[in-house]
Amino acid sequence: MQSEITNEKASEDPTFQVVEVTRSNIPDLLNWPKTGWHGHYHWPNTSEGVNSSTIRSGDRVTITIWDSQDHSLITNPGQNYTVIDNVEVDGGGSIFLPYVNKVRVRGLTADGARKKIQSRLDPIVPSAQVQVSLRQGRDHAVDVVGGVAKPGSYPMPSRNYKVLNVLADAGGIPPGLRNPRVRLLRGSKTYEISSELLLADGSKNALLHPRDTIVVEQDDRSFVAFGASGKEDLIYFPKDHLTALEAMSLMGGLSDTRADPKGVLILREYSAEDLSTATVGPTLQQVVFTFDLTDADGLFAARKFEVSPGDTVLATESPVNNLRTIFSLFGSILGLSAQSAALSR
Structure with missing residues (x-):
């Protein structure tokens, strides 16, 4: 039940923070530190190079x-x-x-x-x-590693060679990959973008540099679905950003007979560096976000709140369901008592 998890917020020295998510605090919550993301998710915008190749050492x-x-x-x-x-x-x-x-x-x-x-x-x-x-030698080539039909090293035909050019030369991204991610390794820096955004926005077609490496992988970000929902499983992100309401849909919704629509929780863990003494940000490393889906305010808040990779989305049990279980057990005990009395006559 929700109360069994969130009662600690009334403790004098709570070990985790409980935050009720509403439309009024969503703007602040969206500015909290991001968790569960790896790599550098900024991506260089496109620029124009010259259409002729220049000679480099090793050519x-x-x-x-x-x-x-x-x-x-x-x-x-x-x-x-x-x-x-x-x-x-x-x-x-x-x-x-x-x-x-x-x-x-x-x-x-x-x-x-x-x-x-x-x-x-x-x-x-x-x-x-x-x-x-x-x-051209290897110093004037780009490596494409995995996630394409023809991985390998591709010489740059000009200084105007871009990410979509090399992906096309490498045979493209297979359609079976789940929400494919395109990762660009350049020296000590790593950039990453979804293939959907890369294809949709021409400004993201980044200009390649010699010795760049491109890696295409399916999205491995996930959250855990747990409790009184249609599915209890590790669920992968089907797109870049996922709201709490979309996550519940991927979970198969709330169980009609078991779930408490006032008790949908998202459990998240922040690093020590994420803690902030400012007005915006978590005060404890472990945070429980609560949602009340019985009114419009909670539903609109759930449409805006973003699930992070590694979160646990928990649909708690309804108190009514627990009472039903108790009455059922009570009835079973009374039935057994009646049978015993009849046998003893």
């Missing part, structure tokens, strides 16, 4: 040099071109070319590198023409 370039002059320094007899294949850009951002020594190409596009190499060759081979092709 490989192939340089073709054309020279129609006889007895050229850079071509073999009978040929009018030479190919310097698969040259890796070193840690300093340079490549080595014969007769020229090192040429710094990091940060340039393939066309910019071509122009720079040709200008360095002019004093040696004035008639030479240069062609440069780029093959």
